[in-house]
Amino acid sequence: MTWAGLAGFEGPALLFTGEFDLNSPPSAVAACAELFHRGTFVEQPGAGHCPWADDPGRFVAAVASFLV
Template sequence: AGEVEQTNEQAADLYASAGAFDPAAARAALAGWDARVLVLAGERDGGPLPRVAAAVAELLPHAELVVQEGAGHFPWVDDPDCFTQTVASFLG
């Protein structure tokens, strides 16, 4: 419901502008990252799709991928207990 008022049109215009992405540099930086990362996607999320989240997790050497069953784009709303357990387990 708050999407329109929370949208920054100026930032959105620049987000995917020409020269905004350097995939090779991004992949190289991620490959050298030594931090644990939780990549959590909802099973029914349209963005990122779980297969896209899996591809992102593959770029990070210490990533853990979790696809929350039955969840969409807001897994903490769809099943807050499952989401909380997943994050707490990762941080614990």
């Protein structure tokens, strides 16, 4: 049921992870992004599980560009 719900979602979705995130590895997050019609996957280089703390400027720039 969850997969069908995600596949039916028509809005844009941003799935964001850090390059070294062990909790949400980039390969898993990228695969989840593919479940959305308008999914966007972003992997922040050099970041771990808290990319906003590792490089706030890069994180804000990536999220802001998605929202615009």
